[in-house]
Amino acid sequence: MKHYFLLLLTPLALFGCATLxxxxxxxxxxxxxxVNQLFSVIGFPNNIELVNNKIVHTYLIERNHVGLVTETEHATGLEGQDPLIAKTMMQPTQVNVECALTVITNKQKIIEQWKYEETYEGCTPYRTKLTDFVH
Incomplete structure (x- = not known):
């Protein structure tokens, strides 16, 4: 029963992130x-390298997550005298949660720019840590 309850809460967790x-x-x-100020908030990057006189700091989050996905099972034919009706069900499906955050600094380690890519709100741990710094 406990696992069933967690499966029901999973879509709320995934879709609730839309307001982040x-x-x-x-x-x-x-x-x-x-950049050390950022390190103190979100932690150290997974990789640091020098590229074209810029220091590139790369953060990666990759994890698997089981989420509930709505699937519709279409039906054709009759059940006795009545037509069969399509069923909609929530099916547990494994999804890959990912975040790739790149922070670029100059050689003096001053943040100049950043970029990120994510799936299924994969950068949420960083958002959570940075919430207090939004004005």
Whole structure:
């Protein structure tokens, strides 16, 4: 029963994320600041490299998650005298939750820009940590 309850809450968790702030809003206060200030909030990146006189800091989140996805089963034919009706069901489906955040600094380690890509609100852990810095 406990697992069934968790499966019912999963879509709420996935769809409830739609009201989260854009990640850009949380990162904007750090533009022009030393990257160490960002490290103290969201942690250290997975990778740091020098590319074209810029320091590229890469953060990665990858995890699998089981979510409920609505599926419709279409039916044709008769059940006795009555036509069969399509059924709509929630099916547990594995989804890949991902976030790739890249923060670019100059050689003095001052944040100049960033970019990110995510699936299924994968950058939510960073959004949560940056919430207090949005004005």
């Amino acid at each position: 702030m854009p990640l850009d809003d949380g990162l904007t206060p750090f533009k022009g600041k030393p």
